[in-house]
Amino acid sequence: MLANTFGRTMLRLYSRSADSLCGAVSNVGRKRFIWTVACKRRTLSVRLNSDERRQQHAFLPQGSTRAVHQTTVDPDELKYFQSLAIKWWDENGEFRALHAMNDLRVPFIRDNLLNVHKAHHPGKPLAGVRVLDVGCGGGLLTEPLGRIGAKVLGIDPVEESIGTAQRHLSCDPDLSERVSYRACTLEELSADMAEREAGQGDVLFDAIIASEVVEHLADLETFALCCDHVLKPGGSLFITTINKTNLSYALAIVVAEQLLRIVPRGTHDWEKFISPIELERRLESNGFSVKSVQGLMYNPASGAWTWINSDAINYALHAVKLAEEPQSDPQMGKPDHSAASHT
Numbered sequence: 001m002l003a004n005t006f007g008r009t010m011l012r013l014y015s016r017s018a019d020s021l022c023g024a025v026s027n028v029g030r031k032r033f034i035w036t037v038a039c040k041r042r043t044l045s046v047r048l049n050s051d052e053r054r055q056q057h058a059f060l061p062q063g064s065t066r067a068v069h070q071t072t073v074d075p076d077e078l079k080y081f082q083s084l085a086i087k088w089w090d091e092n093g094e095f096r097a098l099h100a101m102n103d104l105r106v107p108f109i110r111d112n113l114l115n116v117h118k119a120h121h122p123g124k125p126l127a128g129v130r131v132l133d134v135g136c137g138g139g140l141l142t143e144p145l146g147r148i149g150a151k152v153l154g155i156d157p158v159e160e161s162i163g164t165a166q167r168h169l170s171c172d173p174d175l176s177e178r179v180s181y182r183a184c185t186l187e188e189l190s191a192d193m194a195e196r197e198a199g200q201g202d203v204l205f206d207a208i209i210a211s212e213v214v215e216h217l218a219d220l221e222t223f224a225l226c227c228d229h230v231l232k233p234g235g236s237l238f239i240t241t242i243n244k245t246n247l248s249y250a251l252a253i254v255v256a257e258q259l260l261r262i263v264p265r266g267t268h269d270w271e272k273f274i275s276p277i278e279l280e281r282r283l284e285s286n287g288f289s290v291k292s293v294q295g296l297m298y299n300p301a302s303g304a305w306t307w308i309n310s311d312a313i314n315y316a317l318h319a320v321k322l323a324e325e326p327q328s329d330p331q332m333g334k335p336d337h338s339a340a341s342h343t
């Protein structure tokens with residue numbers, strides 16, 4: 001009953017545009033800038049560490065004509081996830097919303113991959129598919145993908161989280177044949193793969209997953225570039241993240257973190273949220289074509305996620321790496337959205 005009422009209220013909110021919500025806020029005497037000031041508070045603390053953050057990486061990954069000069073790492077984010085590293089597998093704890101998200105994201109990834117890789121193994125539809133799970137944390141998504149047959153490498157720069165993931169994996173010897181973990185960033189993995197290219201060569205990945213990760217990165221351009229470097233042409237990139245709207249500030253930060261405490265306080269920085277259009281533009285300028293963007297919603301009362309017809313808060317995106325290198329676009333030109341289906 002409570003769950004249904006909450007769901008209906010949220011759906012009504014979602015169906016309004018972010019601007020109309022902002023109008024409603026202004027009508028009761030609060031101004032648009034109040035959101036911005038509040039959102040910038042956490043960013044300030046991140047900027048205090050900007051020297052630390054600008055550890056420069058410069059290397060030329062596999063088959064690329066463009067070097068990577070930046071790091072995706074925001075040290076504040078790593079400290080934050082380090083403090084939660086033993087909590088990953090508590091289904092009723094801080095990461096319960098991520099546990100619940102598997103009900104939607106695993107089928108989303110599986111079904112899109114099955115459109116390309118035909119299943120030959122009953123019960124293991126992703127058998128033979130090589131997947132990279134970037135920012136895997138404790139392996140909440142890595143393990144289920146391994147269970148449906150994929151050969152998955154989970155990477156995360158937080159060593160403590162990788163330790164938790166490895167300990168959990170060790171309870172299932174069968175799964176250990178298909179799932180492995182490494183404590184590193186995507187740019188480090190990309191550089192290693194480039195260095196070893198002259199030897200036996202690494203097999204590029206068929207798919208990359210970054211679920212609830214891009215909103216924690218210091219540099220999205222480096223992330224997109226490295227994804228391009230480690231993925232096969234025609235390979236899939238799956239991202240789930242949070243849109244940058246006033247509504248996402250209200251629900252993901254005020255409601256989820258501060259009022260209901262579904263997610264620990266300080267998990268998100270609104271400044272780092274990204275709209276599907278902006279993400280699509282970034283990806284397309286790095287050689288990807290976005291195939292679909294789908295909105296989803298978490299109902300804290302029922303603890304379940306559902307697909308919805310709005311991407312105003314959370315969304316899942318599927319992109320495919322094009323065969324050819326993209327032309328560099330100085331203004332990050334206007335992408336052609338005609339191919340992507342948005343809900």
Ligand SMILES: C[S@@+](CC[C@H](N)C(=O)[O-])C[C@H]1O[C@@H](n2cnc3c(N)ncnc32)[C@H](O)[C@@H]1O
Pocket residue numbers: 072073074077078081098134135136137138139140141155156157158161185186210211212213216217218
């Ligand atoms: C919200 S958690 C999501 C974990 C996992 N993807 C899931 O959905 O269960 C965000 C993860 O991103 C990781 N992360 C933060 N900065 C990163 C970076 N620069 N590169 C890769 N992962 C990063 C964090 O350590 C954390 O494990």
